[in-house]
Amino acid sequence: MNNNFFRNLILFSVFLCILLIGFQISDSRSRKTSSAQDTLTSNQAVPVGNKDTETLAGYTAKIKPVVIVKGSIKPGETFSHALERNKVDRALESQVIEGLSQVVDFRKCRPGDSFRVSLDDCGGLIRCTYERGPFEIYALEPDEDNEKEFHAFRDSVLLECRLTKLSGIIDSSLFSAFSKIEANSRLSMAFADIFVSRLDFNTETRYGDRFDVIVEEYFKDDRFVGYGRIVAAQYKNHCNGFDAYYYEPEGQTRGKYYDSTGREVGTSFLRSPLPFYRVTSKFTKRRLHPILKVYRPHLGVDLAAPIGTRIMAAADGRVGFAGWQKGFGRTVILKHPGGYKTYYGHLSRFAKGIKKGTRVEQKQIIGYVGSSGLSTGPHLDYRIKENGVFKNPFNMKFKPKSRLSGKTLDDYIEKQGEWGQLLENNSAPKTLQIETRKIRKQPDGWLG
Known part of the structure; x- marks a missing residue:
């Protein structure tokens, strides 16, 4: 009996020790998880402006933005007046203007220019951006080697380029048909300009004619900002079809539009010096x-x-x-x-x-x-x-300006064939391709 009693006592003691050790491990893990969550929350509070996150990575543990001042320039207003109107104090205003003046001529402020000032909890400057349109953004932020010194630069812009196919039927005019598919006048003018040597859209359009166009559409923060280059275009009337594909031969800095046979879409003289009349x-x-x-x-x-x-x-x-x-x-x-x-x-x-x-x-x-x-x-x-x-x-009749030949023609025909199939495919999706582009200037072929 005594042996059983002592054996049970020993087993009970071992059980209590295991239980206490388990509680300690659980509590330790809980504290570590809580600490990790606190750290994560602190780091998540850092994103400021639209500069690459790695540029600010060195400041995430030290700086926590608590105030963001956003505004835009009104007609007749200077940048200084706009900052004052948005309650930015004089010392900070001077710091921002003096810093950004290295890259921005504030004498040329335009209504609609926007700015964003990010401050820490002590009112110190973290970052400032000044934006002139979708492609022109300037930034002021701490120097990587010395946080007390600020440097200004032209920032890159992240845009989404969507390759889009648009189609329409002529009812009264080309301009009207483009309007009905919610395309702006710049796109219709650019489309007409491609075929200006072969078609007179003022006198040769007929009810029921069809057009198809593949064009770059640019978006910033999911907001449409404008059209880029027309990649491929096609116009079909009751008896003829006209097509054009943008192609830049290797070694050349400027491309042109060619038809399906490699002949340049254009003659030595335009049919009219006006697109619409x-x-x-x-x-x-x-x-x-x-x-x-x-x-x-x-x-x-x-x-x-x-x-x-x-x-x-x-x-x-x-x-x-x-x-x-x-x-x-x-x-x-x-x-x-x-x-x-x-x-x-x-x-x-x-x-x-x-x-x-x-x-x-x-x-x-x-x-x-x-x-x-x-x-x-x-x-x-x-x-x-x-x-x-x-x-x-x-x-008057005029001859085509040029024609591709040799290996250049072979390369063109291969690429053109893909675009041609998409133009002919009436069931093709509207958005053909989506690409993110990081740019510092207006894209090539920009229409607006």
Whole structure:
């Protein structure tokens, strides 16, 4: 009996020891977990601004932002006034302006420019950003080697590029059809510009014509900011189809649009120097002048368009005249190879740099539609002369500018085939590809 008693006592003591050890281990683990959670919460409180997180990683244990001041520049306001309006104290205001002035000219503040100032719990500056549009962001933050010193720089921007297919049917005009698919006018203008040498979208569109376009759409923080480059485009009418694919040959810095056979989409002369217009007076040997009330030849075409509409050079050439001509008002005359001259009359103003002797490229903006000289309303008087004889611009035929060949053509055909299938596939998804891009400048091919 005594032996059983002592044996039970020993077993009970061992059980109590095991139980006490278990409680200690559990309590230790609980304290460690709590400590880890506290550390994680402290670190999570750090994200400030939109600079890469690794840049601020060294400060996460020391700095905890508690105040973020956000605002934007109002009309007639300076950056200093905007900071004061948002209750930023004078000392901090001076620090921010002095620091960012290294990279930003605040004399050129624009309404809508935005800023963000992040402060610690003592009111000290952690980071400040100044934003001018979606691609121009400047930052001020502590130096990595000395937290008391701040440095300013142009920050990179993280954008999402969505490759998107858009399609539509013409009911009244190309512009109207693009509007119905909620695409802005810049995209419709760019689409028309691609085919400007082959199609006149003012006179050759018909009800039921179809267009398809694959274009880059840029988003920032899931908000649409604008269109990038048109990658592929197609227009089909009742009897013809026109296609264009952007291609940049290896070793070249600028790409062009080519059709499915590798022929450049474009001729030596544009069919019209305006993307959209209404013909108000045709080429004729006898017309009653609307102001002088006498019959005389009208050796060009009058293209009505809103004042300020951009006028493109019809072909590569050089400015032979830019000034005032009696009757024609502000006029530009371009000289082109092969004995050609083009005339642009009644302009409201000339484009920057357009003067006698200036070399221009096809589609370069040379001026803007107006109503100067003898004119009854805003329009462009467009004329073309071949070897000293005026010709009807709409009746002239011009050759394609270039064609791909050899290995370059083979490479192009391979890439073009993929885009062509997507254009033809009416059941293809709207969003074809999503890519994140980190940029410091406006993307190439930006339309807006």
